[in-house]
Amino acid sequence: MSNYHVKNLEEYFQVYRKSVRDPETFWEEIAEENFVWRKRWDKVLEYDLSKPEISWFQGAKLNITENCIDRHIYSRGDKTAIIFEPNDPNEEAEHITYKQLHERVCRFANVLKDQGVEKGDRVCIYLPMIPELAVAVLACARIGAIHSVVFAGFSSKALATRINDCECKMVLTSDGSYRGTKTIDLKGIVDEALESCEGVESVLVAKRINSDIQMKEGRDKWLQPLLDEAYHDCVPEIMDAEDPLFILYTSGSTGKPKGMVHSTAGYMVYTAYTFKNVFQYREDDVYWCTADIGWITGHSYIVYGPLANGATTVMYEGVPTYPDWGRFWQIVEKHNINQFYTAPTAIRALAKENLDFVEQYDLSSLKVLGTVGEPINEEAWHWYNDNIGNKNCPIVDTWWQTETGGIMISPIPYSTPTIPTYATLPLPGIQPALMDENGNELKGNLVSGRLCVKFPWPSMARTIWGNHQRYKDTYFSAFEGKYFTGDGALRDSTGYYRITGRVDDVIIVSGHNLGTAPIEDAINEHPAVAESAIVGFPHEVKGNALYGYVILKETGESRNHDNLRKEINQIITEHVGPIAKLDKIQFTQGLPKTRSGKIMRRILRKIASKDTSNLGDTSTLLNPEVVQDIMDNAL
Numbered sequence: 134m135s136n137y138h139v140k141n142l143e144e145y146f147q148v149y150r151k152s153v154r155d156p157e158t159f160w161e162e163i164a165e166e167n168f169v170w171r172k173r174w175d176k177v178l179e180y181d182l183s184k185p186e187i188s189w190f191q192g193a194k195l196n197i198t199e200n201c202i203d204r205h206i207y208s209r210g211d212k213t214a215i216i217f218e219p220n221d222p223n224e225e226a227e228h229i230t231y232k233q234l235h236e237r238v239c240r241f242a243n244v245l246k247d248q249g250v251e252k253g254d255r256v257c258i259y260l261p262m263i264p265e266l267a268v269a270v271l272a273c274a275r276i277g278a279i280h281s282v283v284f285a286g287f288s289s290k291a292l293a294t295r296i297n298d299c300e301c302k303m304v305l306t307s308d309g310s311y312r313g314t315k316t317i318d319l320k321g322i323v324d325e326a327l328e329s330c331e332g333v334e335s336v337l338v339a340k341r342i343n344s345d346i347q348m349k350e351g352r353d354k355w356l357q358p359l360l361d362e363a364y365h366d367c368v369p370e371i372m373d374a375e376d377p378l379f380i381l382y383t384s385g386s387t388g389k390p391k392g393m394v395h396s397t398a399g400y401m402v403y404t405a406y407t408f409k410n411v412f413q414y415r416e417d418d419v420y421w422c423t424a425d426i427g428w429i430t431g432h433s434y435i436v437y438g439p440l441a442n443g444a445t446t447v448m449y450e451g452v453p454t455y456p457d458w459g460r461f462w463q464i465v466e467k468h469n470i471n472q473f474y475t476a477p478t479a480i481r482a483l484a485k486e487n488l489d490f491v492e493q494y495d496l497s498s499l500k501v502l503g504t505v506g507e508p509i510n511e512e513a514w515h516w517y518n519d520n521i522g523n524k525n526c527p528i529v530d531t532w533w534q535t536e537t538g539g540i541m542i543s544p545i546p547y548s549t550p551t552i553p554t555y556a557t558l559p560l561p562g563i564q565p566a567l568m569d570e571n572g573n574e575l576k577g578n579l580v581s582g583r584l585c586v587k588f589p590w591p592s593m594a595r596t597i598w599g600n601h602q603r604y605k606d607t608y609f610s611a612f613e614g615k616y617f618t619g620d621g622a623l624r625d626s627t628g629y630y631r632i633t634g635r636v637d638d639v640i641i642v643s644g645h646n647l648g649t650a651p652i653e654d655a656i657n658e659h660p661a662v663a664e665s666a667i668v669g670f671p672h673e674v675k676g677n678a679l680y681g682y683v684i685l686k687e688t689g690e691s692r693n694h695d696n697l698r699k700e701i702n703q704i705i706t707e708h709v710g711p712i713a714k715l716d717k718i719q720f721t722q723g724l725p726k727t728r729s730g731k732i733m734r735r736i737l738r739k740i741a742s743k744d745t746s747n748l749g750d751t752s753t754l755l756n757p758e759v760v761q762d763i764m765d766n767a768l
């Protein structure tokens with residue numbers, strides 16, 4: 134039996150027990166047998182969760198791109214590493230072999246070096262889902278530069294905040310992007326962002342939509358001519374196991390986004406291991422994850438995890454709705470996809486459309502279906518299972534986070550029996566704990582509480598860029614000696630986990646984490662707004678939608694409310710991005726507050742969800758009278 138590839142439930146339990154009994158030996162065997170190291174580690178694990186300091190494979194030396202590309206050239210050089218499926222179905226798909234990927238990454242890496250990027254420098258990547266994005270990520274890793282990919286749907290302000298926070302010296306972008314029938318002026322967004330980013334010395338621009346863009350003299354350069362001139366081979370920079378590989382920003386419950394820092398060796402080992410097991414990938418399979426590489430799902434399960442296994446991974450540029458609602462299934466048929474990984478919000482949107490969009494395609498290549506990003510409701514699960522999987526493909530409901538780097542709780546397909554809405558069992562090496570509000574661990578089954586992890590795993594984020602104290606406060610202070618996820622969960626009578634949702638001020642809209650604070654900060658920028666509070670309410674497709682309660686200044690009261698609503702959403706779009714727009718905006722005279730001045734979001738949530746039967750005791754509020762008024766005027 135190999136630790137690396139779990140093939141049935143009995144093996145899972147054996148491997149799991151071993152991983153808990155002796156985590157160091159467990160991970161050491163996996164690391165030893167499945168990766169290329171330039172120097173072996175001195176110690177598998179060193180940690181102190183009170184600081185918190187965590188180090189895996191300390192002393193080891195490696196380059197992750199050597200593991201993701203070079204070593205496959207001998208055994209699978211002509212195998213396709215990446216299939217690029219363009220937005221327009223009439224444009225030809227591109228198949229990039231491992232050999233070609235090697236050359237493209239090396240050329241790009243040499244360009245970065247020629248432009249003055251050095252090991253440890255931060256490079257911001259703001260690119261659409263085109264091959265250059267994956268190549269750019271790997272090129273940074275090749276030379277030891279730390280990539281910070283910003284999802285190319287974020288606004289210029291959000292981009293600027295992220296560029297400045299980690300002091301990027303270079304931005305990689307494109308002249309624009311395709312999204313269905315629309316084009317987006319990415320370079321224009323970068324130009325606007327860079328007005329407030331003094332540290333950026335250069336911008337390299339990939340050509341995608343052939344638009345007429347402004348190039349700033351001395352700062353901006355077209356990428357392709359530089360690639361054409363660059364040397365086709367690049368010796369990988371040898372990195373320490375704990376050197377940062379990338380920074381990826383995630384929303385928090387307070388204002389500033391958190392730059393989660395992931396390190397090299399542990400991240401590589403864990404994403405590769407989980408990819409292999411959760412998707413049961415076999416050599417000739419074609420795997421497709423529909424996420425954007427701008428999110429952690431894309432980092433771990435489009436780029437690093439699949440490539441570390443020598444897999445064929447699909448990158449799709451477009452949207453599920455173009456040219457029609459059948460596009461995903463057309464792609465599944467076209468490329469004979471074996472593993473398909475998407476988000477519940479996409480499934481819900483697709484499930485609302487006519488089944489003809491599904492039925493005209495041959496989906497018989499599918500073996501495993503996955504979901505990630507938010508709880509999947511039972512109806513969506515059944516639709517996915519019946520119509521896409523033909524009741525034949527296990528669904529892996531994978532729970533994890535930007536911070537965890539890789540999948541933490543998930544069925545292992547063809548081994549773990551699945552139940553709709555349950556992420557089921559922790560993967561080997563993961564030790565979850567459910568905690569009550571007093572900080573006690575809830576032992577045994579049939580309990581629900583706050584979800585923590587009580588032992589380190591290799592791909593956990595090591596810090597928040599530039600703010601270790603915030604890392605400690607956010608994740609390691611609520612429950613001593615444990616990593617707190619911010620999620621609630623229950624454990625059923627058989628030990629299966631079901632994730633019940635966030636227990637903090639993060640709201641997941643269409644699978645995107647949105648902190649309430651940055652949105653409220655944006656709204657409060659409007660000159661007519663005095664104060665605001667955002668809550669989530671259930672939405673058929675998005676999972677949650679946003680409901681804003683806004684108190685206007687006197688000057689705002691006399692204004693047309695519909696115009697104000699538009700202006701508020703415009704400000705949110707500029708500051709955070711269009712995903713954070715509010716579905717409903719209620720203007721109100723007051724917000725319910727505790728005597729210490731904290732907004733009682735629990736009450737606002739219930740009103741927004743039209744669930745006012747049990748609002749709890751409101752008499753202790755500072756201003757109980759506003760509750761009735763808000764209820765009377767609820768939208």
Ligand code: PRX
Binds near residue numbers: 534620
């Ligand atoms: O609340 C959980 C939810 O998404 C959060 C993490 O979001 P993010 O860092 O953006 O990463 C998303 C992709 C890994 C979690 O704290 N979440 C993620 N997967 C699931 C989930 N909730 C329920 N079930 C899931 N399978």
